[in-house]
Amino acid sequence: MDVEEASAPKEGKPVLVILAGAPGSGKSTFCEEVIRVSTRPWVRICQDTVGNGKAGNKAHCLSSATGALKDGKSVFIDRCNLDREQRSEFIKLGGGPQIDVHAVGGKAAAVVNRMLQHKELPKLSEGFSRITFCQNESDVKNALNTYSTLGPLDSLPHGCFGQKNPDSKIQLGIMMFLKKAEVPVAAASRESGIEDPTSQTLGKNNSCCKDKETLSSIPDNANSEMKEVESQAVGSAGSHANQVSPDDIPTLVFPSISTSDFQFNHEKAADIIFEKVAEFSNKFRNARLVLIDFSHKSKILSLVKAKVAGKNIDTHKFFTHVGDITHLYSRGGLRCNVIANVANW
Structure with missing residues (x-):
């Protein structure tokens, strides 16, 4: 981290950090971790x-x-802030040289997500002095370290950091998950002499991925990772097909949208989740989806469970789970291959 020490002033400038990301993408956890260890006074503003x-x-x-x-306190704006309009009024709070306005955010899975189809990434032209894009876990750790060690008299260099490909919409982890879920079905079909439609190019025929981009959009190094996953999946579809444990099944966990940033019809939301789950279950036979929320009192969880009950949905392919999506691995419990940034509906 490059920190510019303020030598002349006795008091450092407050920093206004606008976090940009979908519900469940880790914004609150980021704030809490920085506030826990930082010597700079921070305030988290959460709607x-x-x-x-x-x-x-x-x-x-x-x-x-x-x-x-x-x-004189620095502030985290913990809202989704997915487009310029959502961010504009908060940026105005930092008008003038007395306050630095930063943005920290990452790319989410717009290719499989309706809500993020029109997401606008932050730009310096909006009024930010610094923007940090987090593309992977390493980037998140670096950003955490940057703000955690930012002392009361320190300031950060201005500019845009971490933006590799502004036009890319594909989140590799989810694409690898879909590929892994697809391969065993195709392998089993080949053994039986039956051609399964899901064995065709994912980007062209998968209704979960209606974005115009196909797998050719993924970088070369990503393709090699996918081949490795495919090889492992084909191996598991052979003689041990009937001995697969629940932990070996490709699993995607996605969070409920419970934040007050969005005012929506819960009944309609539950209908959409149910429809997409049913669609996914029919398309990918060797995979499962898990809807997660913090509380057993979650209205979305209750509605979705009620809609699934009595329907032709395999409970081994879809179920609900109560817990913190950001701590599934660190705190044990449910194991998964992919954690989605936001509910896929």
């Missing part, structure tokens, strides 16, 4: 808790952020 621990609205967030900045 879910801004009203004295209860959900508020954008106006509450703006008011709280303004007050914290006036007190």
Whole structure:
């Protein structure tokens, strides 16, 4: 990390960091980790808790952020901030040289996600002095270290960091998951002499991936990783096909959208999730989906479970889970191959 030490002023400038990312992408965890170890005074502004621990609205967030900045504290704006309009009013809070306005975010799986089809990545022209793109886990760790070690008198270099390919929409992890889920079906079909439609090019025929981009959009090094996954999957589809344990089944976990950033019809949302799960289950026979939320009281979990009950959905292919999606591996429990950035509906 390149930190520019402020030699002249006795007090450093507050930093306003606007986090950009879908629900479940780790924004809150990022804030908590930085605040836990940083010597700089930080305040996290989250719309879910801004009203004295209860959900508020954008106006509450703006008011709280303004007050914290006036007190000389640095601020995290923990909202989705997926487009320029959502970010604009918060950027205005940093107008002038007294406050640095940063953005930290990553690319999500727009190729399999309706909500992110029109996502606008942050640009310096919006008024940011610094933008950090996190493409992978290593980038996230670096960003955490950067802000965790940013002292009260320090400042960060301006510019755009970590943006490798601004036009790419494919999240490699999910594409590898879909490929892995597909291969055993194709292998089994070849052994029986029956051609399965899912063995064709994923980008052309998979209704879960209606984006115009195909697998040819993925970098060369990604293709080699996919071949390795494919090789492993074909091997598991052979003589040991009937001995597969639940932990060996390709599993994609996706979070419920429970944040107050989005006001939506829960019944309709549950219908869409159910429809997509049914579609996925019919297409990929060797894979499973898991919908996760923090609480047993989750309305979305209850609605989806009610819709699945009595329907022709294999409970080994789809089920719900209560827990923190950002700590599935570190805290044990459910094992998965891919954690989606946001619910795939």
